[in-house]
Amino acid sequence: MTGSIQPKPGILKIAPYVGGDSSILGVEKVHKLSSNENPLGTSPKAIAAFQAAAGKLERYPSSDHAALRRAIALVHGLEADRVICGDGSDEVIGWICYAYAGPGDEVLYTEHGFSMYRISALAAGATPVVAGETNRRVDVDKLLAAANDRTRLVFLANPANPTGTMVSADELVRLAAGLPPQALLVLDGAYAEYVDGFDAGLGLVNARDNVFMTRTFSKIYGLGSLRVGWGYGPGAIIDVLNRIRSPFNISAAGLAAAEAAVKDQVWVQSCRAENSRWRAWLQSELASLGIPSDQAEGNFILARFQNEAEADAADQALRRAGVIVRQVKGYGLADCLRITVGTEESCRLLIATLADFRKRAAT
Numbered sequence: 625m626t627g628s629i630q631p632k633p634g635i636l637k638i639a640p641y642v643g644g645d646s647s648i649l650g651v652e653k654v655h656k657l658s659s660n661e662n663p664l665g666t667s668p669k670a671i672a673a674f675q676a677a678a679g680k681l682e683r684y685p686s687s688d689h690a691a692l693r694r695a696i697a698l699v700h701g702l703e704a705d706r707v708i709c710g711d712g713s714d715e716v717i718g719w720i721c722y723a724y725a726g727p728g729d730e731v732l733y734t735e736h737g738f739s740m741y742r743i744s745a746l747a748a749g750a751t752p753v754v755a756g757e758t759n760r761r762v763d764v765d766k767l768l769a770a771a772n773d774r775t776r777l778v779f780l781a782n783p784a785n786p787t788g789t790m791v792s793a794d795e796l797v798r799l800a801a802g803l804p805p806q807a808l809l810v811l812d813g814a815y816a817e818y819v820d821g822f823d824a825g826l827g828l829v830n831a832r833d834n835v836f837m838t839r840t841f842s843k844i845y846g847l848g849s850l851r852v853g854w855g856y857g858p859g860a861i862i863d864v865l866n867r868i869r870s871p872f873n874i875s876a877a878g879l880a881a882a883e884a885a886v887k888d889q890v891w892v893q894s895c896r897a898e899n900s901r902w903r904a905w906l907q908s909e910l911a912s913l914g915i916p917s918d919q920a921e922g923n924f925i926l927a928r929f930q931n932e933a934e935a936d937a938a939d940q941a942l943r944r945a946g947v948i949v950r951q952v953k954g955y956g957l958a959d960c961l962r963i964t965v966g967t968e969e970s971c972r973l974l975i976a977t978l979a980d981f982r983k984r985a986a987t
């Protein structure tokens with residue numbers, strides 16, 4: 625009998641993750657600005673390491689990821705024993721939920737927070753709880769007010785996705801210090817590399833035993849296709865996560881490419897500089913078209929339109945021009961479009977298309 629085989633409570637509440645579109649019917653050259661990928665691609669050294677891995681595909685990959693963890697630790701000044709590598713940082717977020725939250729526990733995040741927090745909390749059987757934001761910014765007072773003795777995890781991306789805004793270091797200290805003792809603060813640093821001089825919350829991880837940090841190779845490192853991310857936190861938590869990690873969770877090619885990528889910080893610096901340059905240009909061009917956006921800190925801009933209908937029409941106009949951006953209705957931002965900072969060519973095409981769109985709307 626169908627109906628007698630049922631998943632655990634919570635699973636059917638999960639709306640499957642929707643990724644950014646990558647093609648438009650009938651359009652040959654597409655400018656994909658919908659998934660916050662690096663428009664400059666991948667470090668040539670990482671590509672070479674990936675190609676070299678093709679020579680030994682019959683071998684199982686490293687299970688302890690020691691070489692990659694050492695390279696990450698060296699670049700960031702960390703203890704390699706407290707680094708754990710995942711199949712994307714999404715996997716690390718999943719482990720944290722499975723290990724620390726279950727039925728009756730609450731997982732807290734904010735109004736426009738990244739969708740994987742809710743998906744992973746529900747998959748673990750826990751209850752997602754949403755704290756409000758203030759003008760598309762994480763509000764520490766609202767998070768603290770929402771925390772209680774059932775709160776086990778608090779997720780916060782800094783810079784945040786899809787808003788692109790940041791919480792100050794002082795505010796993070798206040799949040800970490802004000803949470804109830806059983807709650808772990810997880811700082812998602814997927815876009816940390818785009819912020820000059822930002823430690824992604826590392827100081828807080830080092831100073832406290834209730835803070836954990838996640839990072840990814842999918843964004844500035846341009847390795848989204850290979851799925852590599854990592855976490856850093858108290859040794860006791862790393863020990864717990866290692867117990868549920870599958871032994872060969874990252875492919876040898878992924879490990880090799882990520883190791884070469886993290887060692888190539890010159891590449892990272894040049895990508896950060898290019899991103900800052902075109903992000904500033906895009907924001908000021910959008911502003912002069914009457915399309916506001918908050919100060920963006922990552923590799924994307926959240927453009928605000930007059931209403932949902934205008935955002936939809938702008939999205940359609942961009943698609944006709946071969947530009948794919950991201951609708952963010954599922955994040956409670958129906959009047960906005962999230963635009964990844966692309967190459968100069970993509971940025972100029974986007975602005976020219978929106979200028980034309982605005983001009984037509986005015987006539």
Ligand SMILES: *Cc1c(COP(=O)(O)O)cnc(C)c1O
Binds near residue numbers: 712784840851852
């Ligand atoms: C892109 C992104 C990630 C990265 O996920 P991966 O699984 O490492 O590709 C994590 N958090 C946020 C907020 C993101 O936008």
